[in-house]
Amino acid sequence: xxxxxxPEQIExxxxxxxxxxxxxxxxxxxxxxxxxxxxxxxxxxxxLHMGHVRNYAIGDALSWxxxxxxxxxxxxxxxDSFGQPAEQAAIKRGVNPRDWTEDNIVxxxxxxxxxxxxxxxxxxxxxxxxxFYQWDQWFFLKMLDRDLAYKKVSQVNWCPxxxxxxxxxxxxxxxxxxxxxxxxxxxxxxWFLRITAYAEQLVADIKQIExxxxxxxLKRQSDWVGRSEGAYIDFGVKESKxxxxxxxxxxxxxxxxxxxxxxxEHPLLNELLEGSALKQDVETFAQRVRxxxxxxxxxxxxxxxxxxxxxxxxxxGESLPVWVANYVLMEYGTGAIMSVPAHDERxxxxxxxxxxxxxxxxxxxxxxxxxxxxxxxxxxDASAEIKQAFTDYGILINSGDWGAKLSSVAxxxxxxxxxxxxxxxxxxxxxIRDWGVSRQRFWGAPVPVVYCDKDGMVxxxxxxxxxxxxxxxxxxxxxxxxxxxxxxxxxxxCPKCHGPARRDTDTMDTFVDSSWYFFRYLDPRxxxxxxxxxxxxxxxxxxxxxxxxxxxxxxxxxxxxxTKFMRDxxxxxxxxxxxxxLTQGMVTNRVEGTDEYKAMSKSLGNGVDPDEMIxxxxxxxxxxxxxxxxxVENELRWSETGIEGAFRFPRRVYTTIxxxxxRLSNPSxxxxxxxxxxxxxxxxxxxxTIAKITSDLEQLHLNTSVAALMExxxxxxxxxxxxxxxxxxxxxxxxxxxxxxxxxxTPFAPHVxxxxxxxxxxxxxxx
RNA sequence: GCGAAAGUGGCGGAAUUGGCAGACGCGCCAGACUUAGGAUCUGGUACCGAGAGGUGUGGGGGUUCGAGUCCCCCCUUUCGCACCA
Numbered sequence: 001x002x003x004x005x006x007p008e009q010i011e012x013x014x015x016x017x018x019x020x021x022x023x024x025x026x027x028x029x030x031x032x033x034x035x036x037x038x039x040x041x042x043x044x045x046x047x048l049h050m051g052h053v054r055n056y057a058i059g060d061a062l063s064w065x066x067x068x069x070x071x072x073x074x075x076x077x078x079x080d081s082f083g084q085p086a087e088q089a090a091i092k093r094g095v096n097p098r099d100w101t102e103d104n105i106v107x108x109x110x111x112x113x114x115x116x117x118x119x120x121x122x123x124x125x126x127x128x129x130x131x132f133y134q135w136d137q138w139f140f141l142k143m144l145d146r147d148l149a150y151k152k153v154s155q156v157n158w159c160p161x162x163x164x165x166x167x168x169x170x171x172x173x174x175x176x177x178x179x180x181x182x183x184x185x186x187x188x189x190x191w192f193l194r195i196t197a198y199a200e201q202l203v204a205d206i207k208q209i210e211x212x213x214x215x216x217x218l219k220r221q222s223d224w225v226g227r228s229e230g231a232y233i234d235f236g237v238k239e240s241k242x243x244x245x246x247x248x249x250x251x252x253x254x255x256x257x258x259x260x261x262x263x264x265e266h267p268l269l270n271e272l273l274e275g276s277a278l279k280q281d282v283e284t285f286a287q288r289v290r291x292x293x294x295x296x297x298x299x300x301x302x303x304x305x306x307x308x309x310x311x312x313x314x315x316x317g318e319s320l321p322v323w324v325a326n327y328v329l330m331e332y333g334t335g336a337i338m339s340v341p342a343h344d345e346r347x348x349x350x351x352x353x354x355x356x357x358x359x360x361x362x363x364x365x366x367x368x369x370x371x372x373x374x375x376x377x378x379x380x381d382a383s384a385e386i387k388q389a390f391t392d393y394g395i396l397i398n399s400g401d402w403g404a405k406l407s408s409v410a411x412x413x414x415x416x417x418x419x420x421x422x423x424x425x426x427x428x429x430x431x432i433r434d435w436g437v438s439r440q441r442f443w444g445a446p447v448p449v450v451y452c453d454k455d456g457m458v459x460x461x462x463x464x465x466x467x468x469x470x471x472x473x474x475x476x477x478x479x480x481x482x483x484x485x486x487x488x489x490x491x492x493x494c495p496k497c498h499g500p501a502r503r504d505t506d507t508m509d510t511f512v513d514s515s516w517y518f519f520r521y522l523d524p525r526x527x528x529x530x531x532x533x534x535x536x537x538x539x540x541x542x543x544x545x546x547x548x549x550x551x552x553x554x555x556x557x558x559x560x561x562x563t564k565f566m567r568d569x570x571x572x573x574x575x576x577x578x579x580x581x582l583t584q585g586m587v588t589n590r591v592e593g594t595d596e597y598k599a600m601s602k603s604l605g606n607g608v609d610p611d612e613m614i615x616x617x618x619x620x621x622x623x624x625x626x627x628x629x630x631x632v633e634n635e636l637r638w639s640e641t642g643i644e645g646a647f648r649f650p651r652r653v654y655t656t657i658x659x660x661x662x663r664l665s666n667p668s669x670x671x672x673x674x675x676x677x678x679x680x681x682x683x684x685x686x687x688x689t690i691a692k693i694t695s696d697l698e699q700l701h702l703n704t705s706v707a708a709l710m711e712x713x714x715x716x717x718x719x720x721x722x723x724x725x726x727x728x729x730x731x732x733x734x735x736x737x738x739x740x741x742x743x744x745x746t747p748f749a750p751h752v753x754x755x756x757x758x759x760x761x762x763x764x765x766x767x
Numbered sequence: 768g769c770g771a772a773a774g775u776g777g778c779g780g781a782a783u784u785g786g787c788a789g790a791c792g793c794g795c796c797a798g799a800c801u802u803a804g805g806a807u808c809u810g811g812u813a814c815c816g817a818g819a820g821g822u823g824u825g826g827g828g829g830u831u832c833g834a835g836u837c838c839c840c841c842c843u844u845u846c847g848c849a850c851c852a
Contacts, residue, residue: 216772220848223770223847248852332852628792704790
């Protein structure tokens with residue numbers, strides 16, 4: 001220990017020592033209770049930003065805390081190293097994506113090490129290396145075996161800037177998740193993973209994690225899956241044997257249906273309109289809707305055309321006109337609805353525009369009415385003018401035999417009736433669509449299938465994995481996968497007939513890598529399996545996962561799906577991969593010349609370079625500041641003066657330790673001691689702080705943890721005993737306070753804590 | 768439009784189950800040390816008031832011995848979803 005606090009010296013000293021002793025390497029055979037602390041693996045863009053620093057500082061604080069509590073902690077890191085930016089660099093600057101990626105990893109690894117994050121570097125992984133991505137391919141084939149991977153032509157989301165297809169999750173809100181460009185619709189043949197097969201479980205299993213995940217994230221996932229209970233109803237068609245099937249959640253309103261409305265893409269339209277004079281009109285309309293949608297614009301107004309076809313309401317026998325309209329989506333439900341203007345806002349808007357009848361069949365119900373005997377059978381005049389849809393549940397009126405029943409009673413009874421009479425049944429639908437994983441890109445894991453003229457699509461046999469990505473390709477930026485231009489890759493042999501065959505030239509979505517990467521940390525060098533299930537069992541599920549909330553419905557829903565799949569093929573024995581999730585807040589900074597705080601970015605010029613902060617204040621102070629300045633889930637506003645304050649604290653502690661070092665490095669005599677009231681107060685504060693820190697860290701209230709340490713230190717300062725003159729009892733109280741403080745400071749500022757611990761006469765480090 | 772969450776000093780934010788509002792830090796003010804201070808240390812710092820004292824957790828009402836915390840209405844902000852039948 002030097003007299004003065006020089007973070008640079010202290011930090012490099014301890015980083016080197018940790019590295020040499022390998023204290024952060026987790027052992028599989030350690031008998032202590034395990035704790036798996038995981039941060040979302042970064043994309044190797046080349047530079048760490050403050051968001052990363054915050055993420056890793058939080059994870060590191062928790063890891064240290066658990067280690068100091070005696071847990072066997074696994075704290076790994078790796079690289080999400082496939083993806084767009086490497087390829088953009090290739091297109092713009094002619095560099096090889098692999099070289100660019102590897103260089104970036106080297107640089108960012110250095111930055112992480114300068115931050116002193118306690119990773120187990122022996123388990124480092126990178127998605128772009130064949131020893132990793134061959135298991136992406138292995139999983140893909142396993143899904144193919146189980147019919148959970150399939151290829152089909154469909155209208156997909158296309159990002160014109162990145163020139164690739166995106167999944168629904170990645171184009172939520174009609175914009176590309178990465179670059180914000182409005183997506184277009186294109187018809188392409190694509191690979192899909194059948195996440196919809198797990199839709200029910202993705203909702204139902206939320207129960208298992210609701211105590212550990214932010215409510216917000218679970219709500220978004222639940223909304224994204226979009227489970228909806230209702231019924232299918234088949235409407236007969238006049239002068240036809242066809243039936244039009246609709247999905248409704250409000251079968252109780254069926255007597256109020258005054259039209260059937262179909263999506264312009266509905267496959268039944270062709271047949272229904274065969275020979276009709278209106279066929280051309282409908283097709284023209286469908287064309288217009290289609291081109292409007294392809295442009296990515298949202299439709300401004302509801303529009304439709306009457307098809308001239310008549311449908312029959314199976315409950316009332318009434319004839320209803322069949323319309324086609326832009327507000328009915330083919331992707332949801334059955335692509336056709338019954339239009340009930342009186343009780344649905346969209347139907348109301350449509351009916352008003354096209355003068356369709358509006359008929360009230362649900363009356364508002366009050367508690368008095370529920371109690372009243374008998375309830376009213378008709379309320380109001382069916383033709384009464386209704387301007388606004390009444391969408392609540394209520395009591396049925398104008399509904400034949402079903403009148404006077406409450407919605408809650410009528411809904412199950414009417415579904416059962418429909419089923420009994422063969423024109424419908426209760427049903428559950430989901431909003432979530434299958435996960436489109438084909439990408440027309442080079443820098444990803446190749447889809448492991450080949451096409452043979454004789455045998456058609458043939459999966460690459462497991463023993464021929466990996467399908468290795470070629471060294472390079474021509475990056476023309478034309479929108480076609482660059483792999484298609486590499487003959488040595490494309491041309492291959494059919495595994496079945498050994499005749500000539502062509503490889504699939506698309507690569508997989510990088511979200512495939514991140515769906516299971518944290519299982520690979522458990523067994524990172526396994527050459528015969530993605531991981532050994534027995535080893536995985538010791539470490540998983542993840543105890544704490546930390547990352548940004550931008551992944552609430554991308555990565556985090558995919559990885560839940562993937563885990564359930566791994567369970568089904570016997571690799572894991574649980575349903576949910578992550579027990580506790582923390583979605584940390586963004587790091588923002590003032591935008592020059594304004595009062596606004598926005599996420600740090602190059603284009604806004606408000607970025608802060610972690611390396612510069614480390615240089616100026618040290619890694620400890622930088623970490624201390626990001627943990628102290630705001631609760632972990634809040635936005636963190638960068639403050640230059642704030643980090644100075646965070647620098648002062650460890651320095652003041654350091655100075656105090658220096659003053660007491662000599663007196664404290666000799667052991668106190670044991671035996672009974674008389675404590676002064678001041679010494680007793682200090683001891684009380686020390687123990688109160690230990691209690692507070694323990695519960696705060698457990699709950700990741702890191703800002704208040706740091707505050708508690710500062711409070712303890714203020715009390716130590718107030719105690720103000722002179723080391724030279726202090727009594728044995730005072731020295732005892734001081735030792736207890738300072739040693740406790742140093743230990744408790746470790747999760748936030750580990751380098752200086754280790755240095756002070758050593759200065760207090762403890763050789764061999766804190767662990 | 769629909770849904771959710773949140774409103775506490777100049778700022779970031781504290782405040783088990785309803786029990787001393789403003790912990791801790793930044794900033795600011797004063798003092799000490801200094802040739803100097805944008806270093807360091809000490810003290811002060813919610814607001815009004817010279818003071819005694821009074822007022823205070825977005826606004827209004829309510830429950831309670833007691834409300835930042837619970838209930839109702841309103842306002843504002845942020846986020847999410849946007850024709851999901």
